[in-house]
Amino acid sequence: MRSSNIKETIALQLENGAAYLLALIWMLPLIYAFWSAFHPSEYATRFDLFAPLTLDNFREAWSRAPFARYFLNTFILVSIILCAQFILCTLAAYAFARFEFPGKSLAFGLVLLQLMIMPEVLIVENYVTMSQIGLVDSIVGIGLPYMASAFGIFLLRQTFKTIPKELEEAAKVEGCGPFQILWKVYVPLARPTYVAFGLVSVSYHWNNFLWPLVITNSVTTRPLTVGLAIFGAPESGVDWSIITAGTLLAVAPLLVAFLLFQRQFVQSFMHAGIK
Amino acid sequence: VDLTMYYPVAVGGPLTKVVDGMVEDFEKANPDINVNAIYAGNYNDARIKALAALQSGEPAQTSVMFSIDIYELIEQGAIVPYDDVVETEEEKAWLNSFYPALMENGKTQGKTWGIPFQRSTIVMYYNKDAFREAGLDPENPPATWDELVEAGKKLTKKNGDTVEQWGAMIPSTGYPYWMFGALAMQNGQTLMNSEGNETYFNAPATIEALQYWQDLGNKHGIMPSGTIEWATLRQNFLEGKTAMMWHSTGNLTAVKNDASFDFGVAMLPAQKRRGTPTGGGNFYIFEKSSPEERKAAIKLIRFLTEPERTAEWSIGTGYLGTGPDAYATPELTQYVKDFPPAAVARDQLEFATAELSTFQNGRVRKLLDDAIQSVLIGDKTPAEALDSAQKQADRLLKNYR
Amino acid sequence: MSAIELCNISKRWGDSFAVTDVSFKVEQGTFAVLLGPSGCGKSTTLRMISGLEDVSEGKLLIGDTDMTTARPAQRNLSMVFQSYALFPHLNVKENILFGLKVRKIPIAEQEQRLARVAELVGLAELLLRKPAQLSGGQRQRVALARAFIAENPICLMDEPLSNLDAKLRHDMRIEIRALQQRLKMTVVYVTHDQAEAMSMADKVILIKKGQIEQEGTPDELYNKPATTFAAAFIGTPPMNLLDITKMGTLPPLLAEPTSSAILGIRPENIRIVDAGGIPARLISADYLGADTVITARIGTQELQVRTPGRVSVPEPYNARLQWQKEDVHLFDPSSGKRNDTIKATDF
Amino acid sequence: MSAIELCNISKRWGDSFAVTDVSFKVEQGTFAVLLGPSGCGKSTTLRMISGLEDVSEGKLLIGDTDMTTARPAQRNLSMVFQSYALFPHLNVKENILFGLKVRKIPIAEQEQRLARVAELVGLAELLLRKPAQLSGGQRQRVALARAFIAENPICLMDEPLSNLDAKLRHDMRIEIRALQQRLKMTVVYVTHDQAEAMSMADKVILIKKGQIEQEGTPDELYNKPATTFAAAFIGTPPMNLLDITKMGTLPPLLAEPTSSAILGIRPENIRIVDAGGIPARLISADYLGADTVITARIGTQELQVRTPGRVSVPEPYNARLQWQKEDVHLFDPSSGKRNDTIKATDF
Amino acid sequence: MIRRPSQSHIHGWLLLMPAAVFLIAFTYYPTIATLAKSFFSQGNAIKPSRFVGLENYEYLLTDEVFWKVVGNNIIYAATTIPISIGLAMVMALWVNGKLPFKSLARMSYFTPTILPMIAVANIWLFFYTPDIGLIDQVAGVFGISGHNWLGDPDTVLGCIIIITIWKEAGFFMIFYLAALQTLSPELEEAAKLEGAGRWYYFRRVIFPLLMPTTLFVLINAIINSFKLVDQLFILTKGGPDNSSSLLLYYIYEVAFSFLDQAYASTLTVVLLIALAVIAISQFVFLDKKVHYQ
Numbered sequence A: 001m002r003s004s005n006i007k008e009t010i011a012l013q014l015e016n017g018a019a020y021l022l023a024l025i026w027m028l029p030l031i032y033a034f035w036s037a038f039h040p041s042e043y044a045t046r047f048d049l050f051a052p053l054t055l056d057n058f059r060e061a062w063s064r065a066p067f068a069r070y071f072l073n074t075f076i077l078v079s080i081i082l083c084a085q086f087i088l089c090t091l092a093a094y095a096f097a098r099f100e101f102p103g104k105s106l107a108f109g110l111v112l113l114q115l116m117i118m119p120e121v122l123i124v125e126n127y128v129t130m131s132q133i134g135l136v137d138s139i140v141g142i143g144l145p146y147m148a149s150a151f152g153i154f155l156l157r158q159t160f161k162t163i164p165k166e167l168e169e170a171a172k173v174e175g176c177g178p179f180q181i182l183w184k185v186y187v188p189l190a191r192p193t194y195v196a197f198g199l200v201s202v203s204y205h206w207n208n209f210l211w212p213l214v215i216t217n218s219v220t221t222r223p224l225t226v227g228l229a230i231f232g233a234p235e236s237g238v239d240w241s242i243i244t245a246g247t248l249l250a251v252a253p254l255l256v257a258f259l260l261f262q263r264q265f266v267q268s269f270m271h272a273g274i275k
Numbered sequence B: 001v002d003l004t005m006y007y008p009v010a011v012g013g014p015l016t017k018v019v020d021g022m023v024e025d026f027e028k029a030n031p032d033i034n035v036n037a038i039y040a041g042n043y044n045d046a047r048i049k050a051l052a053a054l055q056s057g058e059p060a061q062t063s064v065m066f067s068i069d070i071y072e073l074i075e076q077g078a079i080v081p082y083d084d085v086v087e088t089e090e091e092k093a094w095l096n097s098f099y100p101a102l103m104e105n106g107k108t109q110g111k112t113w114g115i116p117f118q119r120s121t122i123v124m125y126y127n128k129d130a131f132r133e134a135g136l137d138p139e140n141p142p143a144t145w146d147e148l149v150e151a152g153k154k155l156t157k158k159n160g161d162t163v164e165q166w167g168a169m170i171p172s173t174g175y176p177y178w179m180f181g182a183l184a185m186q187n188g189q190t191l192m193n194s195e196g197n198e199t200y201f202n203a204p205a206t207i208e209a210l211q212y213w214q215d216l217g218n219k220h221g222i223m224p225s226g227t228i229e230w231a232t233l234r235q236n237f238l239e240g241k242t243a244m245m246w247h248s249t250g251n252l253t254a255v256k257n258d259a260s261f262d263f264g265v266a267m268l269p270a271q272k273r274r275g276t277p278t279g280g281g282n283f284y285i286f287e288k289s290s291p292e293e294r295k296a297a298i299k300l301i302r303f304l305t306e307p308e309r310t311a312e313w314s315i316g317t318g319y320l321g322t323g324p325d326a327y328a329t330p331e332l333t334q335y336v337k338d339f340p341p342a343a344v345a346r347d348q349l350e351f352a353t354a355e356l357s358t359f360q361n362g363r364v365r366k367l368l369d370d371a372i373q374s375v376l377i378g379d380k381t382p383a384e385a386l387d388s389a390q391k392q393a394d395r396l397l398k399n400y401r
Numbered sequence C, D: 001m002s003a004i005e006l007c008n009i010s011k012r013w014g015d016s017f018a019v020t021d022v023s024f025k026v027e028q029g030t031f032a033v034l035l036g037p038s039g040c041g042k043s044t045t046l047r048m049i050s051g052l053e054d055v056s057e058g059k060l061l062i063g064d065t066d067m068t069t070a071r072p073a074q075r076n077l078s079m080v081f082q083s084y085a086l087f088p089h090l091n092v093k094e095n096i097l098f099g100l101k102v103r104k105i106p107i108a109e110q111e112q113r114l115a116r117v118a119e120l121v122g123l124a125e126l127l128l129r130k131p132a133q134l135s136g137g138q139r140q141r142v143a144l145a146r147a148f149i150a151e152n153p154i155c156l157m158d159e160p161l162s163n164l165d166a167k168l169r170h171d172m173r174i175e176i177r178a179l180q181q182r183l184k185m186t187v188v189y190v191t192h193d194q195a196e197a198m199s200m201a202d203k204v205i206l207i208k209k210g211q212i213e214q215e216g217t218p219d220e221l222y223n224k225p226a227t228t229f230a231a232a233f234i235g236t237p238p239m240n241l242l243d244i245t246k247m248g249t250l251p252p253l254l255a256e257p258t259s260s261a262i263l264g265i266r267p268e269n270i271r272i273v274d275a276g277g278i279p280a281r282l283i284s285a286d287y288l289g290a291d292t293v294i295t296a297r298i299g300t301q302e303l304q305v306r307t308p309g310r311v312s313v314p315e316p317y318n319a320r321l322q323w324q325k326e327d328v329h330l331f332d333p334s335s336g337k338r339n340d341t342i343k344a345t346d347f
Numbered sequence E: 001m002i003r004r005p006s007q008s009h010i011h012g013w014l015l016l017m018p019a020a021v022f023l024i025a026f027t028y029y030p031t032i033a034t035l036a037k038s039f040f041s042q043g044n045a046i047k048p049s050r051f052v053g054l055e056n057y058e059y060l061l062t063d064e065v066f067w068k069v070v071g072n073n074i075i076y077a078a079t080t081i082p083i084s085i086g087l088a089m090v091m092a093l094w095v096n097g098k099l100p101f102k103s104l105a106r107m108s109y110f111t112p113t114i115l116p117m118i119a120v121a122n123i124w125l126f127f128y129t130p131d132i133g134l135i136d137q138v139a140g141v142f143g144i145s146g147h148n149w150l151g152d153p154d155t156v157l158g159c160i161i162i163i164t165i166w167k168e169a170g171f172f173m174i175f176y177l178a179a180l181q182t183l184s185p186e187l188e189e190a191a192k193l194e195g196a197g198r199w200y201y202f203r204r205v206i207f208p209l210l211m212p213t214t215l216f217v218l219i220n221a222i223i224n225s226f227k228l229v230d231q232l233f234i235l236t237k238g239g240p241d242n243s244s245s246l247l248l249y250y251i252y253e254v255a256f257s258f259l260d261q262a263y264a265s266t267l268t269v270v271l272l273i274a275l276a277v278i279a280i281s282q283f284v285f286l287d288k289k290v291h292y293q
């Protein structure tokens, strides 16, 4: 340490302090969720170091809805959406990144337009479509409207564009056709982007609520959030202990996965950088 | 026959389990009818779901929905009156077996469109310990507006500028029009006619009622000014931040479970009279259904509203028993005996009236909600706010006269 | 039969021609170098041969078959790219085997060929590394191995050494050349580095602005440059080109006086002498270890003299320069073309 | 007064030393080059001088002031980075003026200095371009201009030419050297390219594994390499190092027979002779335009011979090699140190 | 050569086809249907829907709630966008720098992104609740009396804004982090040698170099400032007296509470046009400034 720069050091410490403070604030809702989920409900709004710990809230939450089934549904839903998004977005992004065809920029503009359209607004129309193709109350039906993700197309296109053309040419000279090139060159090289986009997509669909509620009718298709909403309905007042316990149950897989793989996730984001 | 039924859950608790259990019993009793009972979120979600299903031509045959959606559902041509479906005398008698106050929201144009199911009224919960501390008689809660103010002043505890305990709280988010319906009724004024095409928002008694509400906070200082959050009010009460609260009977079970103090439940106080609107969900039968389906639906609804099940439902949820014979069942009789507050809502039904419900209900209700809130936050005087709300409501409703 | 033959090939981008009417042949088993300054169309030409770029006009024969419009994979050739184009997600082995996998060659044969090629380029130890874990020279070898394993008779290389540092470049040059000879491959090699071209090529095709300037062995290009462009492009330092009309009064440098000519003389052919020769002023010296490059001035024209050992020029001073008439090249000033009708003379 | 003096400086990363106990002085106005193979600690040393890296042990004087712990900005020096570190969003002018703006130099003076520097490095025309619109050489010049405009007496350069192609590198070398002399700056220059070091330096500091191997003028390093490492590192092709004990029966090469020694002889000092000398087998030839490098073998040891003009060796054949005793360097085989007590002899 | 281009055309369209089918079926078709509805009156059993031309749009001009909501949304956008972007940038700088335990900080900044809004809103409800809420409890320790955060029209929108910032900043941070990683450390060293302080370096170098990322984030932020309304459903339902209502929430209310699809469509069209205009002008005006490479 340079002795002459005490002032700078202090400034740096202050800044680090601010960074941790902000981190604490950002964590606060989660911290509170843990607090109130693990304590009896009379401590939900009172903080007492010696409050007794309990798992009752989890037991209660778990018993109020068939969470196990909902977990399975959500898991299937998220997997289907993710697979479909990967395939559809990959193909479209590849077209936008490396092919010339008439109407390309118009098509791309239209894709970007989708970013701006709120799916909530289209619920009624989409419900009609689903019922026409007989997919009301099916997990596929929940996923369909989200399968062509403009965000995914956009992100992958950017990534594909940064992949050196030489790699594609090398593969061409070795005898690869367009699909082989996509599969053997572009997809593996864009893996970080896939991980990044996957994270965003999974957390969105894991937590999506209104459309799944409207389009599903039975326990065998409903995702977790619908179960969660039973506690979330504040018509008769909020019971935070149960809500937070339910919330923790619902997001636990996500949280755990994120904790375990956070290094990989974050690194993927880094590589997927939007420039 | 396959039946699809949507039902919303508007109160906490393992309601879906109760409904599923009752439906199972029904299927056992009627092996030829297969019921698919679908939990549909809260009242709002349920409405969206029904509407989406309706437009897709794939609706349910019956559904529990907000009792006040009646006019909109009629306007959409979505529902059929029960009068067209019931056939036997027995069934017609069944239509008349409910508390009249609960039927008010289900009847219009001389026909019955909705059968009460998960219904509630507003009651006043009060903290007996706080009453004792303030030197008030815990068995004698305020019965008039003036008494409410008086008691409230005694109950309001201050520590410097900070209020540690408020006298009373009336929630003004979520369903302000509902609370206000009670105040107006107590002042002798209903908010609309039974055809649902006229409102009385700027009647002098209505304006007075709103003035009183505003005064509770601004003039008498027994209630916080600004709006009071519906969803967290119970917690406030349980935490002792308010000595009295007006809230749905649907909270009874939760308050009973969580209160760490001695609490009481009372009817709402009176000005010119006692009064409260009813609230909650009715059974409707959808228009897009075959005659067999309708008959099956009637069977289901009758089954679910039988006294024994109504009693079970009421005990499990805190909702009202919908007819006198429910309270005559041994279970409910016993329950009321063990837990007298459970009877308050029933007793209050005598003074109850319909919840605000008109054509263009969403808009009209919002007009009133906004007017109430704008007064409570001090933006407008009651007369201004209600005049303007009435004017706009007239414009919306004149097409229906 | 030539391995590759270009007949009047042109390449147009929109309105402008990157390559104009180029024709040349590359014989079986030879090492041909496309040489020229940046942007002259070398890569474009090579890419047309590979099929990565469409030919706008003309005909392309590979092994006597018309391949003008064939797909790259049909042409049976390999290519080594400037930055190697190694697949970063595959390890060395997978990179080398990439093409064989695409072509579904049986595993046993893949392994066999791999072993041979890896041995050849000295990568046997590194097969499981990812490209990022290799040094520049090793990456280069992977790229070569990938090109060789296909056992295509033709290999195209686009400035494959330009990313390496000087020392490594020198080693790799020798290595590539040795491999080409061992495998008897036909190689077309693109570079803008004349030293590279000189040391590797059997045949150099010198390109300028999309057209062939001179074609021949390195010797021919060095000793008989066809134009001033060729003369100035080849050799380090390059040939000095002096305008005879601006030399001032001097002993006669040409056999018969001519109104105008460009006199070319390579720096290593000029000697600093005590007497005789022509007067010049030495300006500065650049010591390169084995020899020194001296910048000198005759009249207003600068020229460079390369002389063995260390010579220092702390201050400019006058000296005398001399060369032999055999070392003089003469060019026509207007066209820049070599003119062997004029003769130089000793002085 | 030295411009820069390092006294027993070391740099530790965790447990390992990147630089160990290095001491040297750079005199005012000289051009010092830190030379050494990759990873030897050149950049680390330079960065300690600049203050971008903390010194672990030792003392650093800049103009006789102890600057061991001073902040980079306090040291009054400029630095040119390997990849130039130009700010991509600023145009040439803004890039050059960056430091003056930070230091809040009056606008009038900024403009004045800018004009002078831009003129000096030949950028006057390009002031409004963004770095992306410049060629490699031009970017290099911007980086230099940014370093020069501060008018700091010291300029540090970390492999500033390594990103350029050979030709441009050659031009830039001359340019940098000329500018340094014109501005009488003290320059510390890092490179792993010995040719660069030889042609530019007043003083070369040769580093090996974090320690100084030899320090001296280019001449000294070339003509009196202190170790086999220095001998092999400098010169292209580098000095041939022959183990005297493995040469087989030959005419005596040393004045008195010694049990063991390493004999160093530079390729350009070996001649191919018809008679006399020692027998050798010529293996291959590498034609470089002005001269040819021939690979030869004496016994089992390979060596390289550089000879002017074009020589071809289509097939290996036997020949005789000769050199003069003045050109022989002798080293101790165990320590690798130069040993001038043994003498070579003509043969 | 005619061969390649045509082949490329076919390939291009073929690749696009699957995504296009989905986009058309579930985005463009319903959007156009929505647009069409805005020119019709809301039909019902008594009065069938009929063409009314621009009547819905005329009504919109006189709709006080609409204008209030637009005003709110402008405030909402004008605060959430710069603050969350600014915070995201600061977070990214911290997490990218020498902060000890930075993976912990990174984790907490990113947490909001993976928590479901429906649950989170309830937790925030607790924070904001007067007297018993966390904020008032903490304030109470310092002797500050409670405030009715969500019940006061002056503070309610601010509360909503804070939640949005909390939800978004960490998400945007990731993009900045990615961009920062691509900056060469030599740039910072060069600036340091010239004597530039951290602030100067940020202002003159990092900030402009992050512009492309900022553009990307900005577009996302603008879109989100119209899209993120979930918290309203649980927290305020737009109240009191519409002082926290936002455009999309209002659309939702009109469509599903007022059951007026026609008017909801009209509002949707206006929202879409506004967004498209913003996005296009951004691309046109900013894109030029931003791309220096």
Ligand SMILES: Nc1ncnc2c1ncn2[C@@H]1O[C@H](COP(=O)(O)OP(=O)(O)OP(=O)(O)O)[C@@H](O)[C@H]1O
Residues within 6 Å of the ligand: C013, C017, C018, C036, C037, C038, C039, C040, C041, C042, C043, C044, C045, C192
């Ligand atoms: N895709 C393209 N569109 C338009 N012009 C192009 C394209 N590719 C190359 N050119 C132009 O064609 C000419 C020849 O380019 P080419 O790449 O063949 O040069 P080169 O000789 O390989 O140069 P270098 O040594 O710099 O690689 C250049 O003027 C270049 O600008």
Ligand SMILES: Nc1ncnc2c1ncn2[C@@H]1O[C@H](COP(=O)(O)OP(=O)(O)OP(=O)(O)O)[C@@H](O)[C@H]1O
Residues within 6 Å of the ligand: D013, D017, D018, D036, D037, D038, D039, D040, D041, D042, D043, D044, D045, D192
């Ligand atoms: N930040 C660091 N942490 C640990 N070791 C380091 C670090 N920076 C450099 N080193 C090590 O210190 C040694 C010297 O590195 P330095 O960068 O000075 O080498 P160099 O001579 O400049 O090499 P090059 O020519 O490749 O640039 C190397 O072994 C390197 O691995």
Ligand SMILES: [Mg+2]
Residues within 6 Å of the ligand: C042, C043, C044
């Ligand atoms: Mg090229």
Ligand SMILES: [Mg+2]
Residues within 6 Å of the ligand: D042, D043, D044
């Ligand atoms: Mg280095």
